[in-house]
Amino acid sequence: MVDGRRHQENDDEGLRIDDRTYACGCRIIRHEFHDGSVRIETVRHDGKVLKDEHSGNHEA
Incomplete structure (x- = not known):
């Protein structure tokens, strides 16, 4: 388990x-x-977006 x-x-x-x-x-x-639909965003501790995945109607 990771703290957070x-x-x-x-x-x-x-x-x-x-x-x-x-x-x-x-x-x-x-x-x-x-x-x-699903949106998953992975952001590194320095604010850099590593992944921004979209599916369905809510694509940016």
Whole structure:
């Protein structure tokens, strides 16, 4: 297990948010939208985005 914190939310209609911040400052943010599409962003402790994956209608 790695030290850090985790924040999860959902609205019981399909929207889910899972935000993990590790002790070093790195983050993984996952959003699942009502239509089933997913966005996952991986951010290094210095703020550099390592991955920004999108599926479905919520592409940026």
